Amino acid sequence: MKRLLVLGAGTAGTMVANKLRPALATDEWEITVVDQDDSHHYQPGYLFIPFGVYTSEEVVKPRSRYLSAGIELVLGGIDRVLPEENLVKLADGRDLAYDYLVIATGTRPCPDETPGMAGEEWGKSVFDFYTLEGSKALAEKLKTWEGGRLVVHITEMPIKCPPAPLEFAFLADAFFKERKMRHRVEITFVTPLDGAFTKPTASRLLGGMLDERGIALEPDFYIERVDNEAKTIVSYDEREIPFDLLVTVPLNMGAAFVGRSGMGDELNYVPVDKHTFLSPHWDNVFAIGDAADLPTSKAGSVAHFAVEVFTENFLQHVKGQAMTRSFDGHANCFVESGAGKAMLIDFNYDVEPLPGKYPFPGLGPLTLMEERRMNHWGKLMFRWLYWNALLPGRRLPVPTSMSMTGKRKVATPISPVEKEKVQ
Amino acid sequence: MTTATIAGHEVHVDQEGFMTEYDEWTEDLAQTLAANIGIELTDSHWKAIRFLREDFEAEGETPTLRRVTNVGGIPTKELFELFPKKPAKKMAYVAGLPKPAGCV
Numbered sequence: 032m033k034r035l036l037v038l039g040a041g042t043a044g045t046m047v048a049n050k051l052r053p054a055l056a057t058d059e060w061e062i063t064v065v066d067q068d069d070s071h072h073y074q075p076g077y078l079f080i081p082f083g084v085y086t087s088e089e090v091v092k093p094r095s096r097y098l099s100a101g102i103e104l105v106l107g108g109i110d111r112v113l114p115e116e117n118l119v120k121l122a123d124g125r126d127l128a129y130d131y132l133v134i135a136t137g138t139r140p141c142p143d144e145t146p147g148m149a150g151e152e153w154g155k156s157v158f159d160f161y162t163l164e165g166s167k168a169l170a171e172k173l174k175t176w177e178g179g180r181l182v183v184h185i186t187e188m189p190i191k192c193p194p195a196p197l198e199f200a201f202l203a204d205a206f207f208k209e210r211k212m213r214h215r216v217e218i219t220f221v222t223p224l225d226g227a228f229t230k231p232t233a234s235r236l237l238g239g240m241l242d243e244r245g246i247a248l249e250p251d252f253y254i255e256r257v258d259n260e261a262k263t264i265v266s267y268d269e270r271e272i273p274f275d276l277l278v279t280v281p282l283n284m285g286a287a288f289v290g291r292s293g294m295g296d297e298l299n300y301v302p303v304d305k306h307t308f309l310s311p312h313w314d315n316v317f318a319i320g321d322a323a324d325l326p327t328s329k330a331g332s333v334a335h336f337a338v339e340v341f342t343e344n345f346l347q348h349v350k351g352q353a354m355t356r357s358f359d360g361h362a363n364c365f366v367e368s369g370a371g372k373a374m375l376i377d378f379n380y381d382v383e384p385l386p387g388k389y390p391f392p393g394l395g396p397l398t399l400m401e402e403r404r405m406n407h408w409g410k411l412m413f414r415w416l417y418w419n420a421l422l423p424g425r426r427l428p429v430p431t432s433m434s435m436t437g438k439r440k441v442a443t444p445i446s447p448v449e450k451e452k453v454q
Numbered sequence: 455m456t457t458a459t460i461a462g463h464e465v466h467v468d469q470e471g472f473m474t475e476y477d478e479w480t481e482d483l484a485q486t487l488a489a490n491i492g493i494e495l496t497d498s499h500w501k502a503i504r505f506l507r508e509d510f511e512a513e514g515e516t517p518t519l520r521r522v523t524n525v526g527g528i529p530t531k532e533l534f535e536l537f538p539k540k541p542a543k544k545m546a547y548v549a550g551l552p553k554p555a556g557c558v
Binding site for chain 1: 518519520521524525530531533534538539540543
């Protein structure tokens, strides 16, 4: 009997196990999945909780319910992996041997990594919305907050779901307008990037959307510390930004056991081949989803497209054949823009987000790079698809690789102003 | 991909002026690249640049600011003093390396 061991029963790990179970004979292969608890969180839902759109019941379900029959779920913390011995040691002393290992333990916010962030004001005037507890605490805060300086802040890239902080700013703007208190709130978006977003066309478009909403942008801000007394965030080049309410995205890091096992980079992400997810050091170790060091967005959509490619490659690899599928870094994200509208962006390793239609070129029904009601409904409907089609490993009617068909290249790639930015 | 003439040498650069061929870079070019962005290179600058060059050669990608601090041993604060405002980009530019890919 051979054993495939999957670490992490989140989006990527659950899909990997569910997709491979029917493809691997049950009398030859055991599939075991390890996670520290039995709560699967629909993380994109966290964004809506502070504004009272979703409740925690809508975003949390038992992990065990989403793993197919024939997959064993082991609950326990992971102490470390011993890749030379093909062994995983759990925190409670149990050992799990494997023939093949898939690391899918994601990434998580680490406010402790920034001096003062998890300090006295944490949960009082400093919040995150990348955890269920954080987004619920923020919902309580917003119920009674009377206004002032709201600072929406990103600590360092990469973060999971890179558009989420922008979406938070857009939704906050709409929320305060709805409550007739927008004039009492000053919103500033603070980012270590040199613009609103990572890729040039999307950055210009999203930057324009911040302007339209009267949200100030503070780029190139690399935080050194949070000053709890002065209620400011301070950058390494000594800029200070005062806040009454700080909504921050703390440093995101991979699981601590990755570091303890000596298998990760500075942020505990596992280096892998960006097209096949195979470790360059161990021929029976893969990492997929947010846990890997791929140069694309950390997002469920990436995990979804990646798993499609991974499954076929894995089946070839275990037979000693060359892996023939190559992942292109495909990602797409709905970007909620407030007042019942959203944008959709679609991109990969090489091509930035461009205008067009999705998933069917020319037809849509979704429109890329424009704010539309249809995209907002798409985003809300996606939660149902996630639980009922994506996790069980059913094929969604969208292509795995990114398509350029019907997309419009946008002129003026680099303006003199952007050139200035380097200098 | 285009070429530019820097200090009398024709080299490959991207649209933002970052050199794209590792082997085309020389220490003389670095002086000119630094001057282009208003920096006069001191020993401290060179320490950072040499780390970037060596790390790129070993890892195949431009190191992040965090890596220059953690692995290269140069405090982040100092990097902001040496290469004001945008140290990650400016270091890569002077060291003749691709723009850091960390921004995704």
